[in-house]
Amino acid sequence: MTGNTTQTQSAETFDLIIIGAGSGNSIPSPALSGLKIAIVDDGRWFGGTCLNAGCIPTKMFVRPADVVRNVREAQRLGVSSGDLDVSWEAVRDRVFGRIDPISASGEAYRESGEPNISLVRETVRFTDTHELTTASGRVLRAAKIVIGGGSRARELEVLPFGDTVFSSDDAMRLESLPNRIAVIGGGVVAAEFAAIYSGFGAEVTQLNRSPLFRGLDDDIAATFTSAGSRNWRIHTGVEVTEASHGESGWTLSLSDASTIDVDAVLVAVGRQPNSDRLDTPAAGFDHHDDGRIQVDAYQQVLRNGEPVEGVFALGDISSPHQLKHVANQDARVVASNLLALEQDAPLTENTLGPVPYTVFSAPEIGVFGSTLEEAQRDGHDAFEVRQDYGGTAWGWALEDEESFCKLVVERDTGKLLGAHIIGPDAPILLQPLVQAASFGQTVHGLARGQYWPHPAATEIIENALLQAEEEIQK
Known part of the structure; x- marks a missing residue:
């Protein structure tokens, strides 16, 4: 399977190869300093999508856009505003004046900051299970490989990417x-x-x-x-x-x-995993229909349904959740399991859940778990409660007549099966519900077992929980 490349080019051997400088870049640590590591990345910017073109800079644009929109809409609160002057160029330069130096310094550190780490800024493809060949013909081998190659934006045939x-x-x-x-x-x-x-x-x-x-x-x-x-x-x-x-x-x-x-x-x-660019089928790895690499609960890559020794995958290239917080958790699990292999210790399963999904738009959205229809389809005796923002004092302050929170609850147990929020600060309001579901807390006592600041936005959640308890008691 290795072909003529390895016969004409001597291989460079490492203990660990990490493909991708996004969440995979967090794996090297003092605990793994005894390993000879190669970080391989061909991205336009170093540090992955979230840092350079995704989660972080978008929110830095969302904030001024929200400020402008709030001022334009302030008349409904009795506030008159004049014309606004918002500079795209000024915001862009402020954002990337901060982001780009972080990316550049991260790359410089990986290039020369640690004696056990080598940085390979090339495109690579698998030429065997534990072997990669770079675009320039270098052959890299390691007993342990982490595939964190991420994903890329899908292109439309009728509108191929270009200047505009x-x-x-x-x-x-x-x-x-x-x-x-x-x-x-x-x-x-x-x-x-x-x-x-x-x-x-x-x-x-x-x-x-x-x-x-x-x-x-x-x-x-x-x-x-x-x-x-x-x-x-x-x-x-x-x-x-x-x-x-x-x-x-x-x-x-x-x-x-x-x-x-x-x-x-x-x-x-949408986005597609970069498994095709890495030619992961050449290594015989299992893939989902959409191209994602299949992994087990330990983030080990599968081949014919069985884990491949020493090969892990994380983030968009393997996960159904194209979310940075999921990729980071994947990376923590992989880092733990790499250390476990060094110490001949048991591996750690990736059991964290549920996964929160947030949208920083106008309006904001925060969601986790099942809708009522999904819960009932899955066999749960479930019900749904809804609390409108406008039914709370904070909602009055906002003059909000459309935002709301929904909870999906299992009737017999009081278990939170899902939460669905749309409106200001929805991602923040979602977190106490994610926490309750993550630690196995039911809706019983969540509202009255603690103080809720009045008249804060969190009373939206308090009132939804009270509704859920009332419904269970009927």
């Missing part, structure tokens, strides 16, 4: 903000950038072939669509069938026979 058709990788590094932007997609990336661009003053049209947030609670999805439509145009049930570019920008022909004219297009129709 871009993915989230370039969406924040634009030289200037186009006046008219089409955002294609119906998930978290599309929703966040639609809110960012519209907050900065662009005319945004969001296109998606199905309803937005199709996998979430129906009321959450409908409320988001209604609220989002106040700030940007949302057109669902359509696809781009043809695209033409001229002096005035893009003309997009849609499947409903309509057309729109825009200056630029953000394509955010």
